[in-house]
Amino acid sequence: MKKEALKVAVIGGGSSYTPELVEGIIRRYHELPVRDLYLVDIKAGREKLEIVGALAKRMVEKSGLPINVHLTLDRRRAIEGADFVTTQLRVGLLEARARDERIPLKYNCIGQETTGAGGFAKALRTVPVILDIAKDIQELAPDAWMMNFTNPAGINTEAVLNHSKVKSIGLCNLPIGTQMQVANLTGVSAAEIDMEWVGINHLNWATKILVDGVDILPEILQKAADAKGMTMKNIPDFGWDADFLQSLGALPCSYLRYYYMTDDMLAEEIQASKTDGVRAEVVKRVEKELFDLYRDPNLTVKPKQLEQRGGAYYSEAAMNLISSIYNNKRDTQIVNVANNGILPFLPDTASIEVKCVIDSQGAHPVQIDTPIDARIRGLIQIVKAYEELTVDAAVHGDYNAALQALTIHPLVTSAKVAKSLLADILKENEAYLPQFK
Amino acid sequence: MKKEALKVAVIGGGSSYTPELVEGIIRRYHELPVRDLYLVDIKAGREKLEIVGALAKRMVEKSGLPINVHLTLDRRRAIEGADFVTTQLRVGLLEARARDERIPLKYNCIGQETTGAGGFAKALRTVPVILDIAKDIQELAPDAWMMNFTNPAGINTEAVLNHSKVKSIGLCNLPIGTQMQVANLTGVSAAEIDMEWVGINHLNWATKILVDGVDILPEILQKAADAKGMTMKNIPDFGWDADFLQSLGALPCSYLRYYYMTDDMLAEEIQASKTDGVRAEVVKRVEKELFDLYRDPNLTVKPKQLEQRGGAYYSEAAMNLISSIYNNKRDTQIVNVANNGILPFLPDTASIEVKCVIDSQGAHPVQIDTPIDARIRGLIQIVKAYEELTVDAAVHGDYNAALQALTIHPLVTSAKVAKSLLADILKENEAYLPQFK
Amino acid sequence: MKKEALKVAVIGGGSSYTPELVEGIIRRYHELPVRDLYLVDIKAGREKLEIVGALAKRMVEKSGLPINVHLTLDRRRAIEGADFVTTQLRVGLLEARARDERIPLKYNCIGQETTGAGGFAKALRTVPVILDIAKDIQELAPDAWMMNFTNPAGINTEAVLNHSKVKSIGLCNLPIGTQMQVANLTGVSAAEIDMEWVGINHLNWATKILVDGVDILPEILQKAADAKGMTMKNIPDFGWDADFLQSLGALPCSYLRYYYMTDDMLAEEIQASKTDGVRAEVVKRVEKELFDLYRDPNLTVKPKQLEQRGGAYYSEAAMNLISSIYNNKRDTQIVNVANNGILPFLPDTASIEVKCVIDSQGAHPVQIDTPIDARIRGLIQIVKAYEELTVDAAVHGDYNAALQALTIHPLVTSAKVAKSLLADILKENEAYLPQFK
Amino acid sequence: MKKEALKVAVIGGGSSYTPELVEGIIRRYHELPVRDLYLVDIKAGREKLEIVGALAKRMVEKSGLPINVHLTLDRRRAIEGADFVTTQLRVGLLEARARDERIPLKYNCIGQETTGAGGFAKALRTVPVILDIAKDIQELAPDAWMMNFTNPAGINTEAVLNHSKVKSIGLCNLPIGTQMQVANLTGVSAAEIDMEWVGINHLNWATKILVDGVDILPEILQKAADAKGMTMKNIPDFGWDADFLQSLGALPCSYLRYYYMTDDMLAEEIQASKTDGVRAEVVKRVEKELFDLYRDPNLTVKPKQLEQRGGAYYSEAAMNLISSIYNNKRDTQIVNVANNGILPFLPDTASIEVKCVIDSQGAHPVQIDTPIDARIRGLIQIVKAYEELTVDAAVHGDYNAALQALTIHPLVTSAKVAKSLLADILKENEAYLPQFK
């Protein structure tokens, strides 16, 4: 890419994460000349957009860089002619997320933002909006790259890959977060760690952990047993059983606790829902505090408290990706792309999350070295089958696909429960699910 | 096959099912000239072998056919030079099965003979014995066909296919039983029904139900909703929800209740375990009654009560298969064979249960017409991954594979529960699991 | 199928083969109640249609069966409401075939009706007509089965499978012909022979030859060496080299002489073209004689001389297939169908020629037992790649695909020759290739 | 790799290429600390080894670097404890190559060092030696990387991948050479060019040619038409036809002239064989001149004349690869590795030549973006089938595999010719083919 003045549009620009992204843009200005940064949000998010937008402007001003920050509710104007469009939106706001997290608990099922029935509800609301944005991009900025950071990122990416022609990549901070966890465990810096990462978004295993080309996975599996801190901010910090890790032979990502420790995680969620509230309710309080800070007209940097929010390294991951595309870096990063045979036990059309070479033509997945064992393969396959059905359900408003998606999800306990869950989800999200009418 | 005097060896010949098999042999004598029928059992089964063997001899005598029934505890003598070796054995007898069914209930998991942790325990005990028999066959009757009727039939078949060179086929009465259920539902005779049958042993879906070449599946899905009698004798007769069946778009086999109705099935099992006892305990009583009948020196036919036992049509399926091989019939039957691409989403080495052309060279699977939807694919994949690990665990005494097999099984609720289950299973079956020492 | 009065439409009904087809219909009337037989042809074929149609009527009259023979130039009327539509047409008549056979000889390339550059030219002319017929069927007889006997049958079938939604099967008399050759070699009757047949139309190998379930391939490979009569009428009877057959380990079909004996076959073709003329010219004389016979108002049976024509067993194969569909026979026959993984080294969309179970739902390929060796695989792959490009070229009038199709064909000696061949073919067939305008 | 003093063994160290390699080692010393360089050769090569070894020593001495150059005939001593073992050997010397090139001409077939019957003969001689070296490495330097530069590199690499456990990569200068050709054509520097390279060794197509992330392939295809210089030194410089390049849609590698321009290439070879001699004979004269230069005790640099020899950029490619492994660079290079699904239409065990990420764990192929068209796929498949059979023939001395390998090769005109060729090859190479006894 030879362009010397980039336009970046951030859909959901009023998010509390935006200061981190702005910080990332400023820090990389020497290699990534962002001239116009559009923060766009919906009407209901106008206040937050204005607060965070003002902070963004102060941050840029302090940097002295020729970046123009634009705040707008007009998504099409933001997208028009953009070079990169990132999505970090939340359909239905934290209120909807709280419902996603509470409904499953009624049926003794995991209630989580992206995993299980909660993630399913979020997908039904989000996929149509994401595809709508993709349509705008195709019309208004056909050469732009669409970066999906919006959860459930794997499902959203798969929807865009198969129902749109825009160039798109899905991104999550879990790989970089896991690298940080491993770094903490070993004392090696995160930048020195190169993982072989197998799976789909939020359902991953590190099958090699390389430091200077040497695989330290066996050592990590020992150190990780019962260790604290091997998790993301939003996921309870239960330690992994030593025998279990040995028998697995790979390092599970934080979200795999929902599958491997379903009983403990469920108990914790039920308990928390009665005390602190579900995660959305906690986040709501954190966000309130963050926006109170953001309002401070003297604040010109990203406040430290943002790191408590759970999205750590998100900006790092985002800006790394954009810069490698812009600069044709041909380095490797872990992102979400179309499978096309890299995981031969999944459909070619599945979105997967693996190490890719990033260049100006996009993300090119690298062959997995380690033969993928049945212990990992089986879980990936059933959750991907659920995701495939969920995309169908979300795109076409297909009740049958929706019921079967929930039914086969490993965290939903029976077809009867699936039916009840679906009834609740459709009812409580009615305003956001026009496709089911 | 040009032979005019066949030798058939039945391993586990003392089984209460044997009279049905003998009846089948007698009825097909005109096309299948069995000259020597060896009923072989282990020392602990001597008494039952003698009772059922005496009945078999009376049945043959009454038929007037030149069939010699041999009773023996010498398995190698029975196998030597045989044309067909069938296995219908039960390592650890009904006592072991009762434990298989009770242990999981302690952890609120399904306790079932072939499905879930119960089937897993049975597999650990059985696979080594089956492979031992295969070794004898290879040495003493290398041209013989080995017919695995022993449960878990899918796992046992997969073990033989991948760890032995004998010619072998796995068989189950579930396909023919399902055909009978459909026949009852419609009034068409079972013989007129031709199903497209997708999946692996005890985890199957009928994706077409053809009568005279016309697919009546849609009609069956409507009729089957909430219907009684759509199950095998050993599986509680809960009706399928109408919406669920519609959303599935295929007829699930009886065993799928354990996956789709886990909560109701578990409640029923717990309840039954407190009243009638687990299924093994019920069967024990039925068997006692059967053997009391078999003892009657005037009995010269298979008693009607055997049909209550749960193995209905088993002899039908068995003799159909053997006769088609012997007579090079080139007809189609549903049996368990190596996948090799028929279900492209499973490993080539997996055992699958599908329609095959049967000729003297064995069973040749036929391509599946219906594109297999994610709703079916996902479940098959994870259970097959469990089976693959179970074969590894059973063959090599591999604790890690065993722990992961249980962990990923959809009917085991967490890795912690898996670990406890495995500890119980290894301890309670210690006498039968030399490979784990 | 429950219908009791069938309508069969024969496109290209004026063909000299028609009496054989009529004979087959009469002989099978007891199981296949054809009430209306439409023989349809184009204007240029009117005279032949009338001659052969009159013979057909006399044959039916003699049989006393209630079959109505209709002669028509109105293809749509013939297709409307038909149960089976067969195609046996020849775009451009024997004149075009003669050109197909002569043009390649100019460049020292094999000139053959279906194989190489000749078959390519025929495909360009024929595919659009076949797809046009398929379009009529979809509109006028959407439940009808389309049986492609028209050459190049593999390419035509692939075109219909991928560019139409009609139910269709491709058929060739080569499998049954090869069975006859083997029968002659061994003394066993053809009906007792069951071959494993691997490949694509006119590029096949028998990888097993079963008699009563026993594989006699090794014996056949020895007997076939240097034997006479191991070929179809239209292919010179060069014997196979003994060492070559042994190293191949499979029985090659007659057409494989063009690939394995290219030099001898080419020499023979060049020689013949100077004396007897190319095959089309020989056939023209044979046809003239046949039609002279057909004209005889006293002739009421298929004349013996038809067997010299080269299409032996064609009616046998055709009527077997139709009858098995109509009667839901579930027997096995070798026909051309979509691959979908049966030959895993070819695209799913490729047409392949293999053993299938035939029932009222169509043809269902059976898994190949024998691992397919590189010696067979490689040739199938490159010729199928040529066919894929040829379908593209024929459907879209794509010059680039056409040039590359010829270039990679093993019987075309260079890209330069391919370019010259293509120029000649496009020019000499201009009247029949509107898609290239 | 943390080692600070590397041992490199060069098998075939007496080669005329060695000075280039030594130059590369010297130039990269700052990042690749080679302490011990073993040049090893066979007895027959002692004189050349001494000449080139003396030059190597003078070059090192001049550099002032602490590199020890060792000359030896003891291969095992050279391999013992090595970090990298490279092979650049020629079994039977140039005399054997001359025979490889002349024998096919007798039968009007292409006679070439690596392609067709000539390459086949070379493979039969070379594979056993390469596997023998691999055995030594496994025993004496099990952690070493084996770099196969020896031709036919694709076949040798496939043999090592499937018949040995050493870590190995195959390398060719064709990708880098093609980059240079493209660079000359466009004026862009070679280092800026990033190709998508599809195929197997010496049978490749560039399907994208990226400069700063932009695909300039369309422009290159126009410029390459009829251009001079689009070839390697050892391949006649026939220009590509413009229409042909357009219809192909990819840039063919130099060696593809043998397949696409068979007639012209054969005519040129026959002509040359009568005047200058076959390529081996030309090379022999060039080598003589080179060694005369090498003998000069005042020569302390690689002489310019070496570039005429045909192996340009070979050292560049070799040292890039070794350095990226040693330094865990994670950059991308085009090398020969196991397929494992990257080209889904080839066996997993095939060696392929594609872009890989290179790190201390080896070469990890990157997914191909461009859907691979039938026009490319077909040729790759049949030549790979030939290579698979050739490996079998070479490893097991299997006459049948050998005969079929030659028979299906697109550049061998018939099975009869294949049989004659094989007889000649086996006879003329008798001394080097113990496996065929």
Ligand SMILES: [Mn+2]
């Ligand atoms: Mn995430």
Ligand SMILES: [Mn+2]
């Ligand atoms: Mn069963």
Ligand SMILES: [Mn+2]
């Ligand atoms: Mn044919």
Ligand SMILES: [Mn+2]
């Ligand atoms: Mn090379």
